[in-house]
Amino acid sequence: MKISVIGCGYLGAVHAASMAELGHEVIGIDVDPAKVGALSEGRAPFFEPGLPEILVAGVQSGRLRFSTDIADAAGAAVHFVAVGTPQRAGSYAADLRFVDAAIDGLLPHLADGDLVAGKSTVPVGTAARIAERIAGSGTGAMLAWNPEFLREGFAVKDTITPDRLVYGLPPESEAAERARELLDEVYATALAAGTPLVTTDYATAELVKVSANAFLATKISFINAMAEIAEVTGxxxxQLADAIGFDARIGRRFLGAGAGFGGGCLPKDIRAFTARAEELGRGESVAFLKEVDAINLRRRQRVVDLAVEALDGQPYGKRVAVLGLAFKPFSDDIRDSPALDVAVRLKGLGAEVVATDPEAIANSRRIHPQLDYVEDVSDALEGADLVVLVTEWNEYRHMDPAFAGARVKRKVVIDGRNCLDAVGWRADGWEYHGLGRP
Structure with a gap:
């Protein structure tokens, strides 16, 4: 099946390579010549486990190509729109310029029976508006909304073997049937494996993604709110999370208290959801998301406050080893990263911050060159007055406290992800500080 993917950022590049891996003929379109050049050579412009292998395989097989010319998308049966929807400057609302530009670029190259499939995360009501534009173009093309549910670090797996598929289909029965047939062909492998499928209307499909992210963000901020209470009660x-996590109605996942969430999805998606609800006159329905956001941002400052306390209130000139810069492990993504934010705040207080991360140093250095970066965790630890762990990479969470203790100046650690063995570190003579832990 011939497929085009418009927008080859994180979502689009993974989707294009995964579709080629499934045997489809794929053309990826992006306006950035450098990105297109790298992808055409089989080089991933960001870190994502498993992507380099399927990218190289797709390019070498001839099933996967990339171009800056949207005219090259002509002839595809399905056109996936996978461009970004960042937070609008000076507002909580989503910036839809890139989505609208993608549709504008596609319209002259659509043919009768083509399917435009939106994957970008958009405010509810966007799909209906785009569908009207496509219908008014006279091309005979259709629109479906097919939200993505990728987890950074597991995006290839989540695309090739998703945990569910959602189709937001046109209201007209004939168009809906045709759109479903095309998407079923795209996802034939996953459907044959028994992947659950939900077919619904545009609005529901749009709400599925933002609702999922809002729920996850709420769960994370809930346990962080409990951490704030735990810190003043002892x-x-x-242990609280373990106890309530045994309740099948609650579950233990996403109940890890710490420095909070970040990345390119959860923070901007819950803000855009709030903004859209207010536009619809139902802001009170999701007003709690503003507090979810506020709790999340407070946890970063709490890590900084703990660091200052651990340095006896005198951070100036003290050497602080910051372990982790990416917003989560198995990623080089620093968008809205709590880890990088903590490092920058400590630097602003006069600390001598030495930061390290297995994958995110280059991205961090471009945005915050004022920090000192080292590749090796040993170099970061050398002579440190304080160690602050803020991204739970396996090499940090399983680090031998004796190994770290032999290198630092003072054996004091702040566990910003509550992922270290507190008993083991304390037994080795470390002063251990967790979040919401006595």
């Missing part, structure tokens, strides 16, 4: 939030 309770242990990790």
């Amino acid at each position: 309770a242990d939030v990790t």
